[in-house]
Amino acid sequence: xxxxxxxxxxxxxxxxxxxxxxxxxxxxxxxxxxxxxxxxxxxxxxxxxxxxxxxxxxxxxxxxxxxxxxxxxxxxxxxxxxxxxxxxxxxxxxxxxxxxxxxxxxxxxxxxxxxxxxxxxxxxxxxxxxxxxxxxxxxxxxxxxxxxxxxxxxxxxxxxxxxxxxxxxxxxxxxxxxxxxxxxxxxxxxxxxxxxxxxxxxxxxxxxxxxxxxxxxxxxxxxxxxxxxxxxxxxxxxxxxxxxxxxxxxxxxxxxxxxxxxxxxxxxxxxxxxxxxxxxxxxxxxxxxxxxxxxxxxxxxxxxxxxxxxxxxxxxxxxxxxxxxxxxxxxxxxxxxxxxxxxxxxxxxxxxxxxxxxxxxxxxxxxxxxxxxxxxxxxxxxxxxxxxxxxxxxxxxxxxxxxxxxxxxxxxxxxxxxxxxxxxxxxxxxxxxxxxxxxxxxxxxxx
Numbered sequence: 001x002x003x004x005x006x007x008x009x010x011x012x013x014x015x016x017x018x019x020x021x022x023x024x025x026x027x028x029x030x031x032x033x034x035x036x037x038x039x040x041x042x043x044x045x046x047x048x049x050x051x052x053x054x055x056x057x058x059x060x061x062x063x064x065x066x067x068x069x070x071x072x073x074x075x076x077x078x079x080x081x082x083x084x085x086x087x088x089x090x091x092x093x094x095x096x097x098x099x100x101x102x103x104x105x106x107x108x109x110x111x112x113x114x115x116x117x118x119x120x121x122x123x124x125x126x127x128x129x130x131x132x133x134x135x136x137x138x139x140x141x142x143x144x145x146x147x148x149x150x151x152x153x154x155x156x157x158x159x160x161x162x163x164x165x166x167x168x169x170x171x172x173x174x175x176x177x178x179x180x181x182x183x184x185x186x187x188x189x190x191x192x193x194x195x196x197x198x199x200x201x202x203x204x205x206x207x208x209x210x211x212x213x214x215x216x217x218x219x220x221x222x223x224x225x226x227x228x229x230x231x232x233x234x235x236x237x238x239x240x241x242x243x244x245x246x247x248x249x250x251x252x253x254x255x256x257x258x259x260x261x262x263x264x265x266x267x268x269x270x271x272x273x274x275x276x277x278x279x280x281x282x283x284x285x286x287x288x289x290x291x292x293x294x295x296x297x298x299x300x301x302x303x304x305x306x307x308x309x310x311x312x313x314x315x316x317x318x319x320x321x322x323x324x325x326x327x328x329x330x331x332x333x334x335x336x337x338x339x340x341x342x343x344x345x346x347x348x349x350x351x352x353x354x355x356x357x358x359x360x361x362x363x364x365x366x367x368x369x370x371x372x373x374x375x376x377x378x379x380x381x382x383x384x385x386x387x388x389x390x391x392x393x394x395x396x397x398x399x400x401x402x403x404x405x406x407x408x409x410x411x412x413x414x415x416x417x418x419x420x421x422x423x424x425x426x427x428x429x430x431x432x433x434x435x436x437x438x439x440x441x442x443x444x445x446x447x
Contacts, residue, residue: 023398024375030399031379035386041078041435043140050085056389056431057090057286061278061338062331064289064296066429068344069412071352071359071441075344076133078385078433080140083288087144087154091285094155096277098291099125101248102165104158105241111141111156118142123446127359128352128414132442157277159289161251161269168193168249171219174242178230185222189215193249201256216250240276247272267327270295271334289331293411294321296341298332299427303411304418311368311408315422328428342387343429345410347377349438353416361440362416371408372425376434384436390426400426 036052039045057063065082067075086092097104103124110116118138122130138156145153172193175186192211201209223230223243231239251269255262278287289296300322305314323329331339350363367373376388392400403426411421425432 027399027402028379035381035388037383038385039383041385043081043084047085060340062287062335064341066293066296066343068293068346068410069351070128070414072438073133073441074435074438080137093281093285095288096157096159098160099158100160100163101158102167108156112145114142114146130444130446159270159273161248161266164252167245171245178233212253219246237280240280244273244276264325267325270327271330293343295327297328297428298341299424301421301423304420307416307419341429343432345373345432345434346438347373347436350440352440354414373410387433389431
């Protein structure tokens with residue numbers, strides 16, 4: 001009798017077209033050699049383990065930092081540490097959070113001046129911003145900015161076009177300030193704009209819908225034609241923020257039009273808002289974009305149908321998230337090599353997510369052997385957290401073949417709908433941060 005022995009070093013990695021045997025031991029050795037160990041994720045700990053990031057990030061403009069879940073404590077704490085390092089060492093002057101634009105404005109005032117109550121400000125944010133970890137970061141940023149020893153201030157923005165808030169009111173307030181013919185060319189449009197509620201857009205008459213589009217185009221043209229004059233009467237940041245408000249207003253209309261891709265309209269508007277934020281900064285400064293992995297990724301992927309499926313089930317072409325609707329792909333196209341992505345991944349543990357519109361804590365066990373997080377965990381890296389640059393030039397043939405193939409990775413959104421997505425790591429991210437075990441973000445008790 002002949003017995004065939006299959007080496008435990010071989011695992012099955014699902015590709016887009018077929019299953020191929022991959023020498024996982026060789027890939028693990030590559031990871032062990034190239035991993036940048038992060039000894040402590042705490043912001044106030046020694047940051048010498050981040051020094052190796054400097055040469056990698058020195059020529060970058062936009063640094064996208066993802067989340068494998070929207071509610072993981074360790075992701076938020078480590079991002080705080082990295083952003084603090086970038087501010088102190090790499091001329092990072094702004095961060096843009098996946099947060100409604102209008103919600104971010106008063107928080108920016110808080111971190112720059114110390115004015116306001118952070119708990120009250122966070123009450124108006126989305127659920128995953130209402131955490132001890134996010135609050136700690138914002139308080140630190142406020143303390144940094146209000147310290148007279150720190151001459152260069154760091155701004156905070158929400159870039160998301162979802163949500164409406166007081167944008168219309170602020171648009172008109174700006175025009176009152178800078179446009180001498182306000183009563184003649186701006187005020188007649190006020191009633192149409194002020195009464196807008198995108199939740200009932202479908203019930204608008206064709207005339208009202210057309211009128212909204214005309215007003216937005218008119219205001220955009222007025223802003224662009226009078227750019228220098230308006231900036232002289234206000235500031236460059238105030239001018240660009242008004243353009244972002246108008247862009248957000250337009251997006252809320254587009255997202256509610258029939259036969260319009262909601263995700264595409266949202267991503268296009270978010271790109272414009274990030275471009276405005278970039279224009280507010282000095283040319284050589286860095287901006288951190290803090291969002292979900294699915295928003296910062298620079299390649300398409302397929303979402304899983306349901307959270308309790310294994311990797312053999314729940315993947316359908318209809319759930320493919322294509323390049324034309326993904327913010328990260330748009331950022332890559334616009335900023336090119338100046339855009340650098342850091343995907344966050346984990347092995348197992350807890351996180352917070354929505355279930356039936358309520359925040360709940362969940363736990364997932366060790367992933368299946370044919371997944372990227374399993375392989376990252378198997379690598380014998382001493383620290384429980386490490387950074388890994390996905391650079392083709394630094395990879396051997398087998399390692400590059402693995403990272404350029406479609407792999408199963410964690411991606412859990414605001415609601416725990418599914419656990420995995422199918423994604424090509426090396427085209428999706430420039431780098432990965434891996435944390436072995438996670439816990440749920442700590443929710444604030446905001447009444």
